[in-house]
Amino acid sequence: MPAPSGTERASSPRDDAIRLLARREYSRAELEQRLSLRGHPAEAVDACLDELTVEGLQSDVRFAESFLRSRVARGQGPLKVRAELERRGIERTLIATTLAGAEQEGEVDWFELAAEALSRRFTHPGESPRERARRERFLASRGFGFEQIRHALERLDAVE
Structure with a gap:
């Protein structure tokens, strides 16, 4: 970002x-990184983020819940969601609480989501071991665990 000229006011x-x-929710770590890249001093960034948190304008809890909903809508599994939230600086305890809360409130059923993702991508079960492995890799790349993959494959086999 270019330095402000004499007529421009530097943004806080x-x-x-x-x-x-x-525009969208951000985790505290993401905001900290973006504000630092814009040349703001670390102390000013920390103070600002503390104020925004107290005012309720920034919340890692709200960010994690919003992020989870968006990834579920994309058909992504819990392993991928967890990894992405960790990468965005969300604490592991908050991630675990968010995932567990969504399951308990019935917002997401990872087994059904895996089955839906598989049925959207593949219309028939894998006849050969090679095709079955292809379907397993697809679900694993989406972030589903072994039990969820097995459930989805059994559901697709039962449709046939």
Whole structure:
């Protein structure tokens, strides 16, 4: 980002953070990284993010829930969602709480989601071991665990 000229006013970390949050939810770690890249001092960024959290404008809980809903809509499994949330700086305990809460409230059934993802991609069961392995790799790449993959394959086999 170019340095501000004499007629431009440098933006504050808060202004930049509000602009970012107006578009979508961000984790604290993502905001911290983006604000640092814009040249804001680390102390000012931390203070700003603390204020935004107290005011309820930034929330890792809200970010994790929103992120989970978006990934479920894409047909992604819990392993991939967990890895992505960790990569975005969300604490493991919060990730576990968010995933467990979504399951308990009936927002997501990972077994059904795996079966739906498989049936959208493949219309018939894999006849050969090679085809079955292809379907397993597809679900594994989507972030589903062994039990979820097995359930989805059995469901697709039962349709035939």
